[in-house]
Amino acid sequence: METKVFRKDLGVAREWNERRWAMVKTTRVAWVATLAGLALALCLFGALSPVQARTTSDQPAAILYWPKIVVDTTGRYTGGVPTDTLIRLSNTCAPGITGNPCAGLSTTGLNGMKQAHCFYIDANSHCSNNTTQICQTGAECGVGSCVPGWSEIDFEIVLTKEQPLAWHASEGLGRGDLPMYIPGLCGLPPIHICTSDSQCNGGCIRQQSNIGTGIPPVPEDPFIGSLQCIEYDPLANPPVPDQTATTNTLKGEATIESIPVDAVDLASYNAVGVKFLGSPGASDELLLDGVEYDSCPASLILDHLFDNPESPYLTDLTLVPCGNDFLSQTCGVATAQFVVFNEFEQRFSTTRLVDCFLETPISNLDTPDPTRSIFSVLVQGTLVGQTRIHPVGNAPTGRGLVGVARFLTEGGSTAYNLHQAGSPTAPAAQPDIITIP
Amino acid sequence: MRGLKRNPWLFGLGVLLAVLVVYGGHARADVTTDQSASIIIFPKVIVDGTRDTFIQIANTDNMQANAECVYINTAGTCYDTPSEGCSVDTNCAANTCDTGSGTCVVTPTQTCSVDTDCPPNVCVHQCTEVNFQIFLTGQQPTFWFASEGRSDSDVDFRLDSQVAKVTGGGCLGGFSPGRIQPLPVPFVGELKCIEIDASGAPVAQNSLKGEAIVGSPGVITGSVVGPISEYNAIGIKASGAPSLELTGQTVCAGGDNAGLPCSGALECPGGTCSSVTTGYNACPAALYVNHYGDGAIDSFTGATSDTELTLVPCSELLEQQTPVHASAVFRITTELEQSVSCSVPFDCLLNARLSDLDTNGSGCNFNAALLGSENLKSRIRPPSGSICYSGDNRCHICVDVNDPACSGVPLGTIVGGPSLIGCACGSDSDCPNFLTATGSGSCALSASTACTQESDCNANAGCTGGVCICDTEGGTCIVATPAACPIPGEDCPNGTDQTCSGAISLGCRPWPGLLGVAEEFQTPASQIPGTAAVNLHMEGSRPGDVIIVP
Numbered sequence: 004m005e006t007k008v009f010r011k012d013l014g015v016a017r018e019w020n021e022r023r024w025a026m027v028k029t030t031r032v033a034w035v036a037t038l039a040g041l042a043l044a045l046c047l048f049g050a051l052s053p054v055q056a057r058t059t060s061d062q063p064a065a066i067l068y069w070p071k072i073v074v075d076t077t078g079r080y081t082g083g084v085p086t087d088t089l090i091r092l093s094n095t096c097a098p099g100i101t102g103n104p105c106a107g108l109s110t111t112g113l114n115g116m117k118q119a120h121c122f123y124i125d126a127n128s129h130c131s132n133n134t135t136q137i138c139q140t141g142a143e144c145g146v147g148s149c150v151p152g153w154s155e156i157d158f159e160i161v162l163t164k165e166q167p168l169a170w171h172a173s174e175g176l177g178r179g180d181l182p183m184y185i186p187g188l189c190g191l192p193p194i195h196i197c198t199s200d201s202q203c204n205g206g207c208i209r210q211q212s213n214i215g216t217g218i219p220p221v222p223e224d225p226f227i228g229s230l231q232c233i234e235y236d237p238l239a240n241p242p243v244p245d246q247t248a249t250t251n252t253l254k255g256e257a258t259i260e261s262i263p264v265d266a267v268d269l270a271s272y273n274a275v276g277v278k279f280l281g282s283p284g285a286s287d288e289l290l291l292d293g294v295e296y297d298s299c300p301a302s303l304i305l306d307h308l309f310d311n312p313e314s315p316y317l318t319d320l321t322l323v324p325c326g327n328d329f330l331s332q333t334c335g336v337a338t339a340q341f342v343v344f345n346e347f348e349q350r351f352s353t354t355r356l357v358d359c360f361l362e363t364p365i366s367n368l369d370t371p372d373p374t375r376s377i378f379s380v381l382v383q384g385t386l387v388g389q390t391r392i393h394p395v396g397n398a399p400t401g402r403g404l405v406g407v408a409r410f411l412t413e414g415g416s417t418a419y420n421l422h423q424a425g426s427p428t429a430p431a432a433q434p435d436i437i438t439i440p
Numbered sequence: 441m442r443g444l445k446r447n448p449w450l451f452g453l454g455v456l457l458a459v460l461v462v463y464g465g466h467a468r469a470d471v472t473t474d475q476s477a478s479i480i481i482f483p484k485v486i487v488d489g490t491r492d493t494f495i496q497i498a499n500t501d502n503m504q505a506n507a508e509c510v511y512i513n514t515a516g517t518c519y520d521t522p523s524e525g526c527s528v529d530t531n532c533a534a535n536t537c538d539t540g541s542g543t544c545v546v547t548p549t550q551t552c553s554v555d556t557d558c559p560p561n562v563c564v565h566q567c568t569e570v571n572f573q574i575f576l577t578g579q580q581p582t583f584w585f586a587s588e589g590r591s592d593s594d595v596d597f598r599l600d601s602q603v604a605k606v607t608g609g610g611c612l613g614g615f616s617p618g619r620i621q622p623l624p625v626p627f628v629g630e631l632k633c634i635e636i637d638a639s640g641a642p643v644a645q646n647s648l649k650g651e652a653i654v655g656s657p658g659v660i661t662g663s664v665v666g667p668i669s670e671y672n673a674i675g676i677k678a679s680g681a682p683s684l685e686l687t688g689q690t691v692c693a694g695g696d697n698a699g700l701p702c703s704g705a706l707e708c709p710g711g712t713c714s715s716v717t718t719g720y721n722a723c724p725a726a727l728y729v730n731h732y733g734d735g736a737i738d739s740f741t742g743a744t745s746d747t748e749l750t751l752v753p754c755s756e757l758l759e760q761q762t763p764v765h766a767s768a769v770f771r772i773t774t775e776l777e778q779s780v781s782c783s784v785p786f787d788c789l790l791n792a793r794l795s796d797l798d799t800n801g802s803g804c805n806f807n808a809a810l811l812g813s814e815n816l817k818s819r820i821r822p823p824s825g826s827i828c829y830s831g832d833n834r835c836h837i838c839v840d841v842n843d844p845a846c847s848g849v850p851l852g853t854i855v856g857g858p859s860l861i862g863c864a865c866g867s868d869s870d871c872p873n874f875l876t877a878t879g880s881g882s883c884a885l886s887a888s889t890a891c892t893q894e895s896d897c898n899a900n901a902g903c904t905g906g907v908c909i910c911d912t913e914g915g916t917c918i919v920a921t922p923a924a925c926p927i928p929g930e931d932c933p934n935g936t937d938q939t940c941s942g943a944i945s946l947g948c949r950p951w952p953g954l955l956g957v958a959e960e961f962q963t964p965a966s967q968i969p970g971t972a973a974v975n976l977h978m979e980g981s982r983p984g985d986v987i988i989v990p
Contacts, residue, residue: 058474059472059474060473060474060975061472061473061474061975061976061977061978062977062978062979063728063977063979085740087740089738089740091730091815092730093728093730093817095728095817095819095977095979097771097819100771100819102725102726102821102979102980102982103726103979103980163777164777165773165777165779165817165819166773166775166777166817167730167773167774167775167815167816167817168775168815169730169732169814169815171739171740173740174739182774182775182776182813183775183776183777211777248706248709250706251706254728254730254977255730256730256974258960258972260738260740260741260962260970261970262740262741263665265665265966265967265968266665266666266964266967266968266969266970267741267743267962267963267964267967267968267969267970268667268970269667269960269962269970269971269972270972271960271972271973271974272974273974273975273977279706280706281706281708281709304476304498304500304649306496306498306581306649306650306651316660344579344580344581345581345614346580346581346582346614346615347614347615348577348578348579348580348615350579385614386583386614387496387581387582387583387614388581389498389500389579389580389581410653410668410670412659412660412668413665414656414658414659414660414664414665414666414668415655415659415665415666415667415668415970416668417653417655417668417669417670417972417973418670418972419651419670419671419672420473420474420672420975421474422474422475422476422500422649422672423474423475424475424476424500
């Protein structure tokens, strides 16, 4: 397990407001809006093409993104409501089961085992005068400022065939919690647990187990960030990204759990997956180019209620880049262009930078004043809207985005996956790249 | 199943509006919950007095989108067996006593979801459908509460009352998608919407998407604390022009598996996965969901968990008013890599807590304590083989005492052909008096022949007798007066020269595919429970589903 710091302070304040506590100053420049409008028009026409989007939130895949992981067990930033995230991950590789990608594998031995190489990306901001102090606004830092920062830790999860696992982000899953922990059994009596042939008369037969798994708790509490896992082949030495015929077998979900007074609140979404396509590439640089791995979509589509500043409900949007350079600690960055349609077919647009991680109420995407936002019901005059999110940019890690939405009211909350349309089709488009240390 | 509403265009069009049929082996799995599609399915719509469903549909295209939508209500009612004698109401466990006949009769208000709600009797689920149309301008989103529907006015009092639920007041507008009827209480069922063109024919525009929020309206307004759950509508994409027999497959071009259906290059060693054919895509071969075992205690919330699973069949015989019989085969895997299996049959829709499935005699076991594992993964698939969709040997759950197949058996009993085991069939001949969808089934030439004049067609051996003419616009011979042909491959003149195109056998067909959503319930002691819904994951695809809409 490694802990690394992506980088510090790109000059854009971070916000992770579950309930619109933080207001973030946004600068808008006229030419940016004009450019965004033109690009969005192109985007919309492009989205009408029959090209298939490629990421998936409803099929097993080889790369999984959980865009939103929240831990705040004391309720510091969640209105006093303790919050944690239950993460579920399972291996759907089922040797011998007709119709499964692993149907052709023998049901014996280590067949069907999979490994997930995972990265927590910590998007907490910290005070400039006390880097151990988590903050959301400069007011929390006294004479200092609240500096956005991102760091990642990576870890391994070994899954036996068909196995489901789950853990709370605040706790992780240590060795003592692993369901299957027997590394091997001697082939001949006396049969006992072994780790090498020298311990047995007749050889040590390795068993399917979770040995090698170590899921740490998220590095901070409170924590806001994302999780990303890449399917590995545990039988390779050393393990490498699984680009065999039996890959694309990981699936996951997350449930954000909160404990308001006298109640439980749950909000679940499916992890967003990217499939391996069959053209092996470098083991340390995964190309989401539609050849090696599926590409990220050209547009995300969010249907939502317009936020209502006069009534306690809002939609909270989380976006993360598809590409990240974990080797050089260069986080993905893209510009997200938003085109909003109301029920009268009227169109509005705005633009926002997504640097590693963006999480905000939609009515703070374009302005710190939600009553004047194009995502406000007071501005739109209709209850629901449809928003297309088109990522642009030329960062070396690509420009793709994935995300999830959470609808919050004073009464409860719920989460749902975004829809998507199209694949980046321009020949010169920089594919999304995940570089693994 | 009764059609409560029909529109004039439907009769003009004929009965067959949309058909999903995939022949052959594995087809492409493009049933999706994160892309727009031509058919969208909301498998769980609840209006029960406590919970309501907030439905959102949007057109993702710049062109107008129209859709034909169908609600299917499967709310359950407790039934006594018809033979149960009585003299007073207390003799009837769930219902009332008809003193005239001396038998127990249904009490309409006695609702249920599973048999255990009606001890010692059975919970019977009717399958009634109502339909309506919606019209969306380019990129237009729309919404309605299922309990109230929507009027055809852009700003109307009913809309105001809905908006007031959310905003706490105020008057908002929006282009009306058309009149949408309010649902009766209770309603437990599904909503299917099929994208159509101006003439009412299905169209491969793939521009519909949707979401549903299930919960108390008061929770959405924020006026009360309570559970709400949201899921994405399930979409079935189409390519080309959806016609009567639709495949929607991609196949391997070159390589070891050339010609075989594929979903990606990984399945085509030495070749590529390409050649999308036209039609609606097939339903998945299997579904997956990760979930707590029922009774598991969440270590953070301290609440007891259970999961409510909702499954709907991909096939629907709405025009024929025939409930589709389906079955879900479960493979439940624990954290310890142990797997157990069971199957649950149902008609129209299954909406049940996993803890209820533990006790309904299906042999299922989702209990965390009994399995020794709190976290489970369930793989859900339809059975292998085929069943009679219609005809004398149709397999179904008895809900009607007047159904001859149900004579002498308690309501709720699964009945099928007496000579069949487990409702299986091998061919249409095992399903006597089966139905055929004939909406556009007509005779056509087996092979097209180019022509420039009538004599070119008369010279065709298959067109002797002047039955064929030259379609000069298309430059091919066509049948001059095509005959309706209810039986595929038969009823067309001139032997092998003409075949029946478009007619679909509703006899022996593969078990219906399954789609669904899961909703987790966490119930803390003496506190308000929490809920959250997730879309099920899908694996592969399977042939044979058919949707026939009036």
